[in-house]
Amino acid sequence: MSQRLQLKRPDLLRQACLLGDGWREALDGATIDVTDPYTGEVLARVPQLGAADAEAAIEAAARAMTAWAAQPAKARAKVLRRWADLMMEHQDDLGRILTCEQGKPLAEAKGEIAYAASFIEWFGEEAKRVDGEILQSPVSGQRLLTLRQPIGVSVAITPWNFPAAMITRKAGPALAAGCPMIVKPAELTPLTALALGALAIEAGVPHGVLQVITGRSSEIGPVLTGSDTVRKLSFTGSTETGRKLMEQCSSTIKKLSLELGGNAPLIVFEDADIDKAVAGIVASKFRNAGQTCVCANRVYVHDSIYDAVTERLLAEVAKFRVGDGLAEGTTHGPLINEGAVAKVEQHIADAVERGAKVLTGGKRVSGTCFEPTVLAEVDERMLCAREETFGPLAPLFRFTDEADVVRQANDTVFGLASYIFTEDRNRLWRVSEALEYGMVGINTGLISNEVAPFGGVKQSGLGREGSRHGIEEYLEIKYLCLQD
Numbered sequence: 001m002s003q004r005l006q007l008k009r010p011d012l013l014r015q016a017c018l019l020g021d022g023w024r025e026a027l028d029g030a031t032i033d034v035t036d037p038y039t040g041e042v043l044a045r046v047p048q049l050g051a052a053d054a055e056a057a058i059e060a061a062a063r064a065m066t067a068w069a070a071q072p073a074k075a076r077a078k079v080l081r082r083w084a085d086l087m088m089e090h091q092d093d094l095g096r097i098l099t100c101e102q103g104k105p106l107a108e109a110k111g112e113i114a115y116a117a118s119f120i121e122w123f124g125e126e127a128k129r130v131d132g133e134i135l136q137s138p139v140s141g142q143r144l145l146t147l148r149q150p151i152g153v154s155v156a157i158t159p160w161n162f163p164a165a166m167i168t169r170k171a172g173p174a175l176a177a178g179c180p181m182i183v184k185p186a187e188l189t190p191l192t193a194l195a196l197g198a199l200a201i202e203a204g205v206p207h208g209v210l211q212v213i214t215g216r217s218s219e220i221g222p223v224l225t226g227s228d229t230v231r232k233l234s235f236t237g238s239t240e241t242g243r244k245l246m247e248q249c250s251s252t253i254k255k256l257s258l259e260l261g262g263n264a265p266l267i268v269f270e271d272a273d274i275d276k277a278v279a280g281i282v283a284s285k286f287r288n289a290g291q292t293c294v295c296a297n298r299v300y301v302h303d304s305i306y307d308a309v310t311e312r313l314l315a316e317v318a319k320f321r322v323g324d325g326l327a328e329g330t331t332h333g334p335l336i337n338e339g340a341v342a343k344v345e346q347h348i349a350d351a352v353e354r355g356a357k358v359l360t361g362g363k364r365v366s367g368t369c370f371e372p373t374v375l376a377e378v379d380e381r382m383l384c385a386r387e388e389t390f391g392p393l394a395p396l397f398r399f400t401d402e403a404d405v406v407r408q409a410n411d412t413v414f415g416l417a418s419y420i421f422t423e424d425r426n427r428l429w430r431v432s433e434a435l436e437y438g439m440v441g442i443n444t445g446l447i448s449n450e451v452a453p454f455g456g457v458k459q460s461g462l463g464r465e466g467s468r469h470g471i472e473e474y475l476e477i478k479y480l481c482l483q484d
């Protein structure tokens with residue numbers, strides 16, 4: 001056991017899958033190593049389940065659905081409330097597990113646990129507001145009404161960058177609506193998901209209602225996407241994988257929620273409050289060492305304040321401390337793996353080759369820790385303008401004209417988050433309405449919470465998570481026509 005994983009509740013470190021009526025290992029004993037991105041050491045080993053295990057999970061979910069959906073919403077809400085409370089009671093342990101397997105600083109990891117718990121709390125409350133309608137019939141002698149019923153067995157496939165929140169943002173509404181959920185977490189960060197599963201059972205979630213299975217996605221995926229029993233797939237991850245899963249789900253016409261890649265523009269207009277803008281760039285760009293889907297990927301600064309913004313941004317970046325997420329004072333942890341480092345290095349090299357200037361950073365610190373980097377004189381020819389960097393790289397573009405910068409901001413297949421900084425309220429509305437994105441942060445770089453509809457347009461996804469809309473993804477409307 002890693003010295004770094006000293007827990008108050010050692011039993012929260014699970015090396016078995018939550019499947020059916022208990023915790024299971026792979027029949028052939030096969031396992032997947034889970035490594036600490038900072039030390040490179042093996043933290044734990046989780047089962048490498050296969051197709052038969054995925055089938056078993058689907059059957060267990062189908063068996064568990066009837067009783068769970070038949071419970072009054074208030075009863076489901078009570079269990080979800082307890083789950084959220086247990087997550088917060090064990091926030092330290094869950095945060096430590098999260099930092100060890102994902103790398104983010106402990107304070108940020110504990111913040112993610114609170115964010116994750118907020119979705120369980122929110123959807124427990126929303127469960128009690130799933131109502132139907134009585135419609136005004138156009139025909140005498142008929143009464144028309146609608147019911148909203150749980151869609152059925154659901155599956156969540158989730159990414160490594162938010163190992164807790166990306167799971168509860170799906171499991172919360174699913175369980176609240178009365179749907180069982182099978183969670184397939186990222187191979188890189190399964191331990192947090194398994195710990196959340198343990199606390200869900202402790203909270204009273206019946207076996208089979210929530211299952212967490214680990215293994216090769218190439219083997220488990222086709223079973224989950226090809227099953228007719230699975231009526232809903234919620235995926236968060238890259239657009240490339242989302243496209244593949246969408247194709248795989250087409251044979252059984254599943255309801256899909258897709259939270260995919262981003263390429264967020266952040267625009268600082270000449271009338272912006274520069275302090276707010278710099279704070280927004282730091283918060284949006286460098287959160288989770290730049291490994292979030294809503295990170296500013298392109299920073300556009302009006303020519304007239306370009307030097308002032310650059311100077312203040314560099315002063316803030318100089319305060320960062322990159323290193324061990326468990327160490328006191330660390331502000332940014334390691335990137336998840338060598339592939340992530342290579343992507344950042346590729347984007348920097350390409351931009352410099354085409355004329356950009358490195359103002360700070362630009363190199364690996366040690367291991368997969370990378371210097372927070374600011375590039376100047378970046379333009380739309382460069383890779384970092386077209387691809388999601390997913391790392392601590394802030395490329396600064398210079399602009400003079402509002403219409404042209406909006407054109408540049410929209411010139412991408414992605415449409416998840418965007419950000420604008422302006423003190424002009426007419427410009428605020430004009431640009432917010434013109435941006436082709438699911439979300440617009442205005443004078444802030446932090447927009448995510450449980451009450452707002454999170455999601456993208458274009459190739460950033462389908463549907464919304466969180467908010468009162470998030471539970472609709474797990475419900476079907478049934479129309480009843482009653483003849484006297």
Ligand SMILES: NC(=O)c1ccc[n+]([C@@H]2O[C@H](COP(=O)([O-])OP(=O)(O)OC[C@H]3O[C@@H](n4cnc5c(N)ncnc54)[C@H](O)[C@@H]3O)[C@@H](O)[C@H]2O)c1
Pocket residue numbers: 157158159160161162166184185186187217218220221222236237238239241242244245258259260261262292293388390416460461
């Ligand atoms: N829109 C959002 O809310 C959001 C949130 C977080 C991350 N992301 C995006 O996710 C990406 C980074 O996360 P990632 O590297 O984990 O993404 P990824 O697509 O590589 O993997 C995501 C999940 O899909 C699984 N997976 C991969 N191929 C699969 C297959 N063929 N069948 C079944 N499952 C498969 C992985 O095991 C993992 O659990 C970035 O593009 C980021 O923008 C989006």
Ligand SMILES: O=C[C@H](O)CS(=O)(=O)O
Pocket residue numbers: 161162165291292293294448
């Ligand atoms: O990476 C994607 C997450 O959705 C980030 S957030 O914490 O929800 O903004």
